[in-house]
Amino acid sequence: xxxxxxxxxxDWSRAQFALTAIYHWIFVPLTLGLGIVQAVMETIYxxxxxxFWKKTxxxxxxxxxxxxxxxVATGLIxxxxxxxxxxxxxxxxxxxxxxxxxxxxxxxxxxxxxxxxVMFFGWNKVSxxxxxxxxWLTIVGATLSxxxxxxxxxxxxxxxxxxxxxxxxxxxxxxxxxxxxxxVAINKFFHTVLSGxxxxxxxxxxxxxxxxxxxxxxxxALASIKIGAAFGLIASLLLLWTxxxxxxxxxxxxxxxxxxxxxxxxxxxxxxxxxxxxxxxxKKSYNxxxxxxxxxxxxxxxxxxxxxxxxxxxxPGITNLIEGGYQTNQGTTALSAKEKIAKGQLAIKxxxxxxxxxxxxxxxxxxxxxxxxxxxxxxxxxxxxKSPEDLIPPIGLTxxxxxxxxxLGGFFILLFLIATxxxxxxxxxxxRWLQWVCLWSIPLAYIAGQAGWIVAExxxxxxxxxxxxxxxxxxxxxxxxxxxxxxxxxxALFTILLIAEIGIMVKAIKKGPQVSEQ
Numbered sequence: 001x002x003x004x005x006x007x008x009x010x011d012w013s014r015a016q017f018a019l020t021a022i023y024h025w026i027f028v029p030l031t032l033g034l035g036i037v038q039a040v041m042e043t044i045y046x047x048x049x050x051x052f053w054k055k056t057x058x059x060x061x062x063x064x065x066x067x068x069x070x071x072v073a074t075g076l077i078x079x080x081x082x083x084x085x086x087x088x089x090x091x092x093x094x095x096x097x098x099x100x101x102x103x104x105x106x107x108x109x110x111x112x113x114x115x116x117x118v119m120f121f122g123w124n125k126v127s128x129x130x131x132x133x134x135x136w137l138t139i140v141g142a143t144l145s146x147x148x149x150x151x152x153x154x155x156x157x158x159x160x161x162x163x164x165x166x167x168x169x170x171x172x173x174x175x176x177x178x179x180x181x182x183x184v185a186i187n188k189f190f191h192t193v194l195s196g197x198x199x200x201x202x203x204x205x206x207x208x209x210x211x212x213x214x215x216x217x218x219x220x221a222l223a224s225i226k227i228g229a230a231f232g233l234i235a236s237l238l239l240l241w242t243x244x245x246x247x248x249x250x251x252x253x254x255x256x257x258x259x260x261x262x263x264x265x266x267x268x269x270x271x272x273x274x275x276x277x278x279x280x281x282x283k284k285s286y287n288x289x290x291x292x293x294x295x296x297x298x299x300x301x302x303x304x305x306x307x308x309x310x311x312x313x314x315x316p317g318i319t320n321l322i323e324g325g326y327q328t329n330q331g332t333t334a335l336s337a338k339e340k341i342a343k344g345q346l347a348i349k350x351x352x353x354x355x356x357x358x359x360x361x362x363x364x365x366x367x368x369x370x371x372x373x374x375x376x377x378x379x380x381x382x383x384x385x386k387s388p389e390d391l392i393p394p395i396g397l398t399x400x401x402x403x404x405x406x407x408l409g410g411f412f413i414l415l416f417l418i419a420t421x422x423x424x425x426x427x428x429x430x431x432r433w434l435q436w437v438c439l440w441s442i443p444l445a446y447i448a449g450q451a452g453w454i455v456a457e458x459x460x461x462x463x464x465x466x467x468x469x470x471x472x473x474x475x476x477x478x479x480x481x482x483x484x485x486x487x488x489x490x491x492a493l494f495t496i497l498l499i500a501e502i503g504i505m506v507k508a509i510k511k512g513p514q515v516s517e518q
Contacts (some may be wrong), residue, residue, distance in 0.1 A: 012483040013085045013475055019487060020078045022450060023494040030263075031451050032146060032193055033200015034064045035139035037231055037426070039132075046132045050192075057218055058123070059513035060204065061135075063505060068142075074494060075337035084266030085483065089464050089474035096162050097152055100180070104148035111141035140327040146196075146434075147189050154185035155464050157456070158253045164356050164377055166370065171468070184249050189457075191242035194235050195452060198412060201232025201447045205419055206442040207509060210414075218429065220515045226423045233416035239409055244306060250313070251307030254466060256391060258319045259460035260398040263304060265292050267317035272298040276403070279396055282490045286319045286392060292482055314328045318395075322388045335435060337388035344383030347376035379464065384473045401454040408448035415441060 002377050007293070038060040045053035117125060118134035126134070161178030162171045168233075173179060179269060204229040211221035250258045256265075263279055264271065265286060277296030284290070304313040308329055314336065320326050324336030335343075354369035385391060419438060424426040462465060464474035 007472075009478060010406040010472055010475055011481060012480055013478075014485060015473060016085060016487045016490065017078075017081055019490055020074060020081060021453065021457075021493070022076040023124070023498065024071065024078050025450060025453060026446060026498065027067050027074060028146070029196035029199035030067045030203055031064065031071055031142050032196030032375055033189065033198065033204060033231075033235070034060060034067070035142055035200070036197060037200055037228060039135050039139050040227055040380070042132055042135050046128050052219070052223075054123075054225060055513050055515040059194045059220070059508075059515075060224075061119065064113075064114075064407050064510055066501060066504050066508065068116070068489040070497050077490070085476050085478070086464070087476040089342055089469065091170065092469055093159075093465060096155065096159075096171055096179065099173060100148040100152040100379075101174070101459075102153075104145050108141050112138055115141065115227050143193060145411055146193055147236075150189045151180055151182075151185045152412065153456075154182060154188045155179055156463075157188075157460060158182055158184040158249075159465055159468055161186040164373075166351055166373060167358070169351070169355075170192070182226055184253060187242060187245040191246055191452075191469045192502055194473070195449045196238045197235035197448060198239065200231055201228045201235055201416065202438075203442055204228030204446040205232060205241075205416075208507070209438040211512070212429060212435050213432065217515065220308050220513050222423065222429060225428055227418065229419035229423050232412065233420050233427055236409065236413045236416055240413075242404075243409070245390070247306040254460055255316055256318065256321050257302075257308065257393065257455075259316065259321060259400045260393045260395050260459050261455060262333065263292050263296075263399045264303075264315070265452060267315045267320045269314050270302065270312045271303040271315040272300045273302040274298050274403075277399075279399060286389065287323055293403035299488070307387065322391065327368070332474060337382075337385075337391055340379045340382040341385050341388070343376045343379040344381060347373055347380045348377065348384075349385040355482045357517070360413045378467065381465070381468045381470050384470050390462055393459050398455055398459045401458070405448050405451040405455060408444055408451070412441075412445070412448070429517050498507070 027150070041053055041057035041060065044050075045057055048240045062178050082097075113136040115134040118131065118139050122131050159171075159184045161173055161175035163174050164170075166173050179185070205225050208221040208224040208228065211217040247258075250261070250266065259267070263272055263273075263277065276295075277298075278294045280290060280292055280294050282290050283292050300485065301311040305311045305313055307313065307315055310329075313329055316326055316328075320334070322337045324334045324339060325333050328334055350369045350372040354366050354373060357363075357366035357369055415437065418434065422431060422434070462472065463468045464471045
């Protein structure tokens with residue numbers, strides 16, 4: 001079924017997919033956030049008839065269009081990589097994973113494509129009302145596109161609504177709504193889209209501050225800041241809520257990811273959250289006895305509360321998860337990694353025996369092997385794990401990325417709060433220090449989003465699908481040199497696209513909205 005692949009191919013394939021995803025996520029959040037801002041501005045124009053708001057909306061729409069076009073290109077490449085680099089994955093779960101992607105293409109993408117033309121070219125060809133509806137439907141389409149992609153990603157984190165068919169060696173969907181409405185999918189959708197809203201709000205405020213610093217387009221800049229700052233504040237506060245939901249879902253579904261996020265090796269009752277900490281580079285193994293931290297400041301019992309809604313709840317650490325034997329909060333005894341690996345190997349062997357028995361037309365033996373497979377399938381992916389330590393994700397990258405995301409999230413709440421207050425008090429124009437901070441905070445918004453994806457994807461390693469399929473068994477059998485070549489081709493291509501986008505945007509921003517200052 002799935003053969004062992006050399007580690008260099010795995011590393012290069014992961015690197016290529018990560019490269020594409022990172023570049024793609026540079027464009028997506030601005031599409032999600034800026035789209036809402038421009039639609040709000042056009043709504044104000046529709047209600048007031050003020051040409052100022054029309055030109056303001058048109059300016060931000062131009063920036064949206066530049067970003068949208070390049071984002072589509074990277075997204076298409078990302079989806080093609082599933083078939084090219086991860087063919088075993090596509091075969092094993094394509095019946096499930098392909099469904100939300102197909103819906104995204106048929107419904108959301110065509111919805112965007114239909115109405116975006118009216119949004120850009122229909123100003124003087126359709127009524128104001130129809131144009132406004134087209135603008136909002138374009139943004140709804142972009143958001144629905146994100147929804148179905150995030151449902152697919154969430155299923156990889158928490159596979160639900162599926163059953164394994166040993167006759168074709170594929171997982172098949174039996175409950176579409178269990179996939180589409182899983183708690184992980186719903187939370188991931190809101191958290192990810194809200195992070196895009198934050199980027200959009202920060203982008204609008206930062207660019208508007210550039211105009212204030214240049215002492216040009218002042219009326220446009222101050223009006224944009226009022227909307228962008230309020231929008232960003234709402235998004236950043238809602239991110240607190242979805243972030244809490246993420247912590248809970250990760251605790252319930254991916255405890256090893258949670259342990260990596262916190263650098264937690266030895267769990268216990270009433271576990272705290274590390275606010276600030278420095279990991280000990282001397283720690284090489286989960287059981288080497290070395291203190292995992294050189295320094296840390298901890299908020300007592302908060303991790304137990306966030307993860308289990310109980311300040312004294314038990315939270316397992318990396319060592320506990322590997323060695324097992326502890327009592328879970330559901331009252332069961334946790335298996336060790338070695339026990340899970342043994343069960344996984346038993347499931348894989350039972351699958352091979354079942355298929356051979358079916359080939360030999362031995363239905364009695366096939367039934368017995370099928371029962372063994374079903375009993376142990378929950379640990380199927382562990383059968384491909386060579387060592388318990390392979391189940392530990394990169395601790396440093398996960399730990400520090402999580403803190404970057406959280407610290408920047410707190411920073412943006414404060415920044416948007418100050419910007420919103422001063423803008424609505426008409427005191428923003430004279431605060432040049434704040435204008436510089438807002439301008440240079442644009443890249444920080446992108447960094448926060450990228451850090452969040454690093455936590456989500458690196459933190460669940462070694463799994464392509466949690467507990468069901470590790471990346472080592474999901475890969476296509478390719479020449480490593482071919483993947484290396486395409487990696488550098490994509491690196492060059494995406495970098496050129498990014499530079500082109502920035503150049504076109506800078507040119508459009510320097511030209512400005514050219515609205516009346518009266």
